[in-house]
Amino acid sequence: MNKHLLGGITPQKFLKEYWQKKPLLIRDALPEYAHLLTPNEIAGLACSEDLQSRLVTETRGKWHLRHGPFNEQDFSKLPKSKWSLLVQGINNIVPEASELLHEFSFIPHARLDDIMVSYAPKNGGIGPHVDSYDVFLLQGAGHKRWQISDQQDRSLIPDAPLRILQNFEPEEEWLVGPGDLLYLPPRYAHYGIAQDDCITYSVGFRAPSAQELATQFLVYLQDNIQIHGMYQDPDLTRQQHPAEISNKMIRKVEDMLKQIHWNRDDISQFLGRYLSEPKSHIFFDAPEPPLSPTQFKKRSHKLGIQLALQSQMLFQGQTLFLNGESFETSLPTTNSLLELADNRMLQPGTPANKDTDALLYQWYLNGYIEIQE
Numbered sequence: 001m002n003k004h005l006l007g008g009i010t011p012q013k014f015l016k017e018y019w020q021k022k023p024l025l026i027r028d029a030l031p032e033y034a035h036l037l038t039p040n041e042i043a044g045l046a047c048s049e050d051l052q053s054r055l056v057t058e059t060r061g062k063w064h065l066r067h068g069p070f071n072e073q074d075f076s077k078l079p080k081s082k083w084s085l086l087v088q089g090i091n092n093i094v095p096e097a098s099e100l101l102h103e104f105s106f107i108p109h110a111r112l113d114d115i116m117v118s119y120a121p122k123n124g125g126i127g128p129h130v131d132s133y134d135v136f137l138l139q140g141a142g143h144k145r146w147q148i149s150d151q152q153d154r155s156l157i158p159d160a161p162l163r164i165l166q167n168f169e170p171e172e173e174w175l176v177g178p179g180d181l182l183y184l185p186p187r188y189a190h191y192g193i194a195q196d197d198c199i200t201y202s203v204g205f206r207a208p209s210a211q212e213l214a215t216q217f218l219v220y221l222q223d224n225i226q227i228h229g230m231y232q233d234p235d236l237t238r239q240q241h242p243a244e245i246s247n248k249m250i251r252k253v254e255d256m257l258k259q260i261h262w263n264r265d266d267i268s269q270f271l272g273r274y275l276s277e278p279k280s281h282i283f284f285d286a287p288e289p290p291l292s293p294t295q296f297k298k299r300s301h302k303l304g305i306q307l308a309l310q311s312q313m314l315f316q317g318q319t320l321f322l323n324g325e326s327f328e329t330s331l332p333t334t335n336s337l338l339e340l341a342d343n344r345m346l347q348p349g350t351p352a353n354k355d356t357d358a359l360l361y362q363w364y365l366n367g368y369i370e371i372q373e
Contacts, residue, residue, distance in 0.1 A: 058127070120198050231252065
């Protein structure tokens with residue numbers, strides 16, 4: 001971990017005193033990432049169909065939102081100020097952005113989401129708003145004035161295309177420059193206003209709602225449980241109202257549904273698959289042409305292996321999760337692959353057994369991992 005990242009605060013102290021509790025501004029935290037992307041490069045990413053992008057403009061107090069992908073003509077028509085271009089998930093495309101995301105590995109990978117980059121000319125921004133998740137805001141090129149508030153008034157501007165606070169009352173304010181880092185816990189109101197041509201990197205953390213988790217868990221159960229039997233009613237009697245659903249039928253179905261049950265292993269399997277599942281717009285490129293198993297083993301042991309930028313790898317016990325799939329492995333195989341899960345790479349010469357080599361080769365064919373160059 002970069003020793004300057006938290007301004008001299010240990011990860012343990014940060015998690016105990018700040019995480020999900022109160023904001024923290026760290027000056028000159030990550031200056032090496034301040035010039036990660038140029039405005040032209042951000043515009044190029046916003047033209048890609050592989051990334052989600054948005055263009056927010058403010059005209060005479062009215063907010064407008066457009067979704068990408070964009071083209072050069074879209075940018076040529078923009079005013080000189082009061083707009084912001086946002087591109088989501090740049091860590092899936094830009095290797096240096098992936099490295100930036102994993103500077104924050106003192107937070108479990110299961111909570112890491114992605115990095116959004118925003119570019120704005122002077123006075124550009126997306127309005128005062130509240131996020132439902134933790135965020136680190138790293139200032140790249142230029143300067144931004146951040147205003148924040150712990151206000152409880154969450155009323156929104158009616159009919160706006162974004163969730164912009166109607167009555168924002170700032171309590172603290174900072175001017176940040178390249179390399180400065182601002183941490184904000186969930187539901188902390190904030191408003192960033194560009195003071196000049198300004199780039200900001202937002203490191204977001206995943207925080208599913210209880211409703212989302214419940215819905216997705218039920219989808220998981222649908223694919224992973226089997227209930228035996230069929231509805232039967234040999235004791236059926238004539239009803240006064242043929243259209244009525246009888247209490248007897250309700251009780252029978254209730255008894256059938258009581259067969260649905262789950263345990264901690266089911267929850268572990270669900271979480272591993274769900275939290276490692278790529279977003280719907282992410283695809284993996286298989287190697288073309290692929291190496292043979294022998295060639296792959298020789299080159300990977302010589303050069304090392306790394307996860308593809310889009311890959312998410314987690315584990316629980318001896319179960320590995322990669323991109324929404326689960327793999328039950330032996331203890332030696334699990335131990336040999338923990339470095340890949342934790343550090344996103346395996347060093348050259350890492351010991352591996354036959355099962356590990358076979359699993360790695362399958363992941364290579366799927367495009368989940370790559371041989372380091």
